[in-house]
Amino acid sequence: MELKDMNYLLAIAEEQSISKAAVRLYMAQSSLSQFLTTCENEIGFRLFVRTANGVRPTAQGQLMIDYARKTLSEYHLLRDEMQDIADLKRGSVIMGISSFRGSYLVPPVLNAFHLEYPDIHVKIVEENSIVLEQLLLKGEIDLAMIVLPAENSRIHAEFLIKDEICLITSSTHPVMEFAHPTDKPNRTEIPKTIRIEDTAPFEFALNSYDTILGRESSKLFNRHGIVPNAYNDSLSALFSASIGASGRSLAFTYYTSRHYFHSAEFLAIDDEFLSIDLGIALPPGRYHSKAALALRDVFFRILQN
Numbered sequence: 001m002e003l004k005d006m007n008y009l010l011a012i013a014e015e016q017s018i019s020k021a022a023v024r025l026y027m028a029q030s031s032l033s034q035f036l037t038t039c040e041n042e043i044g045f046r047l048f049v050r051t052a053n054g055v056r057p058t059a060q061g062q063l064m065i066d067y068a069r070k071t072l073s074e075y076h077l078l079r080d081e082m083q084d085i086a087d088l089k090r091g092s093v094i095m096g097i098s099s100f101r102g103s104y105l106v107p108p109v110l111n112a113f114h115l116e117y118p119d120i121h122v123k124i125v126e127e128n129s130i131v132l133e134q135l136l137l138k139g140e141i142d143l144a145m146i147v148l149p150a151e152n153s154r155i156h157a158e159f160l161i162k163d164e165i166c167l168i169t170s171s172t173h174p175v176m177e178f179a180h181p182t183d184k185p186n187r188t189e190i191p192k193t194i195r196i197e198d199t200a201p202f203e204f205a206l207n208s209y210d211t212i213l214g215r216e217s218s219k220l221f222n223r224h225g226i227v228p229n230a231y232n233d234s235l236s237a238l239f240s241a242s243i244g245a246s247g248r249s250l251a252f253t254y255y256t257s258r259h260y261f262h263s264a265e266f267l268a269i270d271d272e273f274l275s276i277d278l279g280i281a282l283p284p285g286r287y288h289s290k291a292a293l294a295l296r297d298v299f300f301r302i303l304q305n
Contacts, residue, residue, distance in 0.1 A: 006068035157279030170247030
């Protein structure tokens with residue numbers, strides 16, 4: 001079985017659908033179906049059971065999936081060690097980060113990294129912190145920016161930056177009448193602040209509860225006995241922040257997003273300090289390539305200055 005065949009199997013297993021796996025792999029569904037049929041005929045076992053909702057692996061299929069994942073991980077490790085012989089003159093590195101945060105934090109890091117190592121290619125994997133931790137444990141990515149503390153005790157991440165959760169709006173939104181200069185600069189670097197009670201009359205664009213912003217905003221409202229006026233309460237971080245920046249509604253975001261929404265207004269929550277810690281993690285118990293370590297160092301140099 002070739003490496004590309006293993007990638008095909010993993011895509012089918014992870015997507016639990018041949019059609020979705022085909023889209024992910026940029027190939028025709030019929031071609032992927034034919035590959036699976038040929039593979040099953042050669043092996044002599046069914047690898048997946050077709051169901052009304054997609055596919056699920058058989059016992060033999062799960063063995064093959066585990067083998068493919070382990071083989072690809074070992075190949076990745078071998079490639080890293082061979083790449084290091086070239087002493088950062090060529091090669092690649094795979095890094096993971098959340099989509100929203102990556103949209104404004106990663107570009108300056110990539111620019112600086114490319115200037116130093118022009119022949120090292122960086123592949124980006126966009127997932128939430130929990131998924132990124134699993135990819136680190138499997139050795140499928142070289143490093144990741146994750147929220148601290150890590151969910152898995154095997155993941156040891158170095159603290160990178162603290163990111164404050166705040167409100168985002170526009171300068172023309174009527175809520176700005178209630179904003180005032182921050183009087184506790186030792187607690188927040190956001191220049192303006194507001195009482196959460198003063199936001200109650202205004203419409204919010206909120207995030208789903210299974211996200212950090214969704215959970216923290218819900219806890220904040222509950223602490224202050226506020227039922228938010230929200231017609232949209234399950235938006236992505238980028239979508240809600242974009243609506244907030246436009247002045248259509250208020251939204252919660254991370255203060256680091258000021259690098260993305262240059263003309264927006266950011267408001268700290270008076271008498272509250274909501275924040276998360278971000279860190280850089282490498283795969284535990286595995287070889288770390290020179291390229292991965294170099295990219296990690298650039299992250300610290302750029303984002304801590």
